[in-house]
Amino acid sequence: MSPMTSDSGRTVTPLVDLHGRSAWSVLPPLILGFFMIMVDTTIVNIAIPTLTEAFSASLVEVGWVNSAYLLTYATLMLLSGRLGDRYGQKAIFVAGLVVFTVFSFLCGFSGELGSTPEIRWLIAFRALQGVGAALMTPQTMSMITRVFPPQQRGAAMGLWGATAGVATIAGPLLGGVLVETVGWEWIFYVNIPVGVVALWLAGGRLPHLAHRESTIDVLGVVLSVLGVGLVVFGLQEGSTYDWGHLWGPFTVWNTVGLGLAVVAAFVWWQHRRGDEALLPLRLFRHRNFSLANVDGMAVSFAMIAIFFPLTIFLQSVLGLTPIQAALVMAPGSLVSGVVAPFAGRLSDRVPGKWVVAAGFAAIGGAVAWLALTLDPDGPPWQLLAPMALFGVGTGLTFSPLSNLATSGLDARTAGAGAGAFNTTRQVGGVIGSAAVVALLSSRLGVTIPAAAQDVAQRLPEQYRQTFVDGITAAAGSADSASAGSFQPPDGMPDAVAAQVAAAAQEAVGRGFADAAAQSLVMVVVVLVVGVVCAALMSSGRPPADAAGGPADPEPAVAADPGPGR
Structure with missing residues (x-):
């Protein structure tokens, strides 16, 4: 193998002969593929009103356009990681890239199928697009782990983390521009040229890494997909069904409970299988891997739980357009994209756990700042500074955390570890979404009526109770963030009706701001847990067998030079 020179002038020997x-x-190719995946987790949200009209579908049906993608994405990553160990990361990554690109085209074309557009085609194609995303994501992390030497791995993970930061803002902004100019189909068609370029680069640049000859744990696959799928489905769709009855004998909570029971059976079976398991439990003997999984859940929980109420506040309370709202949140992702590469390099020089701890502390500070800043009468620009601090925190967190999660894994378990880390990260986001919707809805039922009581004191006495009763009846859900849900009673004089409408707007704005601020307190608590877990990690760089098994006897893997090299 040819040595490489690091930025500091040191000679670095690559782990793979390239x-x-x-x-x-x-x-x-890894960055391009990962960028498409992350963009598609957010780009559809901006097009929900357009899709509702284009397909003559309900909000619940259109919600499944995103839910189907996230469900298959979350449930299959654990299997995907192990498939990379078994058949090679390049083969699985390329297969996922092909699936993702093909079904991106079919998602955009779904409106042309049949004489009348049917939302079920788009939902089905989005689910299959999620399969492609699940196949790709663990391979990006495990290939970086296997190709880059420890001295450069943090910097490489920094670029991987920067991709996530830039993509989170590119999704809403790009989606808004495409929907308002060339049509909703292009939020999917835009993936096609990116996917083709990524495929071309993958064919020539990704090495064929040695893989592990073993059988696939079929029962483990079934248990993991079923268990994670039930838990994710229950939490993801719980608010849609008001946390009650689903169908037949199933409620949201016994669906989640059944999923947890299946997950417990999966863990027992993995213990029985030992090193032949889909997820070798010896990975969790490595303290950094275990704590990094907890932190991965925490940071994803926080990001989803922040953006959900903030997006509603910006659009429904402050009255911003989707693109304007995305611009308010832009500093977070832009700063994250700038900070992440530096954080990755920094974690190569100082213990990464302190970089991660600082990141969680910065995110916690930003969330607390946001909670104190939410004001329905305040200018949107006052949210830019806390969002910038939020970007600093996420930039410091993602890449060093990913490096800590995988640095103790050898070639035989890199894929399984990356799959587990990405699965827990995705599940953390689902839990965050469910938790913030439930808590926000609960607090809205208290804060909006309380604000209505205060505001009503300025109305004519004969209309006060009617006003309070009307606002209270409309409170208790995210939809109540719009004052349009309250209608003044018939026969009210025009001047009074205008006064009541203004009072309703004020009550809803104040009530929603209070409820959102109280919901963000939950996020701060989760982030404190993240700081503690980071501080408890090991400072040293683990040996190759830190995950509890012998080191890979041949860490230097010959790469297929490919055609034309």
Whole structure:
């Protein structure tokens, strides 16, 4: 193998023989693929009103356009990681990239199927697009782990983390521009040229890494997909069914309970299977891996739980357009994209756990700042500073945390570890979404009526109770963030009706701001847990067998030079 020179002038020996190429040459296809995946987790949200009209569908049906993608994405990553260990990360990544690109085209084309557009086609194609995303994501992390030497791995993970930061803001902004100009179909068609370029780069730059010859744990696959799928479905769709009855004998909570029971059976079976398991439990003997999984859940929980109430506040309370709302949140993702590469390099020089702890502390500070800043009468620009601090925190967190999660894994378990980390991260986001919807809805039922009582004192006495009763009846859900849900009674004089409408707007705005601030307190608590878990991690760099098994006897893997090299 040819040595490489690091930025500090040190000679670095690559873990994989790339036939004279730098390890950095493998990043472009991985980054492009990961960018598409992250963009597609957010880009559809901006098009929900348009899709509702285009398909003549209900909000619940259109909600499944995103839910179907996230459900298959979350439930299959654990299997995908193990498939990478078994058949090679390049093969699974390329297969996922093909699936993702093909079904991106079919998602955009779904409106042309049949004489009348049917939302079920788009939902089905989005679910299959999620399969492609699940196949790709663990391979990006495990290939970085196997190709880059420890001295450069943090910097590489920094670029991986920066991709996530930029993509989170690119999704809403790009989606808003495409929907308002060329049509909703292009939020999917835009993936096609990116996917083709990524495929071309993957064919020439990704190495064929040695893989593990073993059988697939079929029962483990069934148990993991079923268990995680039931838990994710129950939490993801709980608010849609008002946390009550689903169908037949199933309620939301016994569906989640059944999923947890299946997950417990999965864990027992993995213990029985040992190293042949879909998820070798010896991975969790490595303290950093276990704590990094908890932190991965925490940071995803926080991000979803922040953006949900903030997006509603900006659009429904402050009256911003989707693009304007995305611009208010832009500093968070832009700063994250700038900070993440530096954080990755920093974690190569100082213990990564302190970089992660600082990141969680910064996110916690930003969330507390937001909770104190939410004001229905305040200018939107006052949210830019806390969002910038939020970006600093996420930039410090993602890449060092990913590096800590995988740094103790050898070639045999890199895929399984990456799959587990990404699965727990995705499940954390689902839990965060469910928790913030439930808590926000609960607090709205208290804060909006309380604000209505205060505001009503300025109305004519004969209309006060009617006003309070009307506002109270409309409170208790995210939809109540719009004052349009309250209608003045018939026969009210025009001047009084205008006064009542203004009072309703004020009550709803104040009530929603209070409820959102109280919901963000929950996020701060979760972030404190993240700081504690980061502080408890090991400071040293683990040996190759830190995950509880012998080191890979041949860490230097010959790469297939591919055609034309």
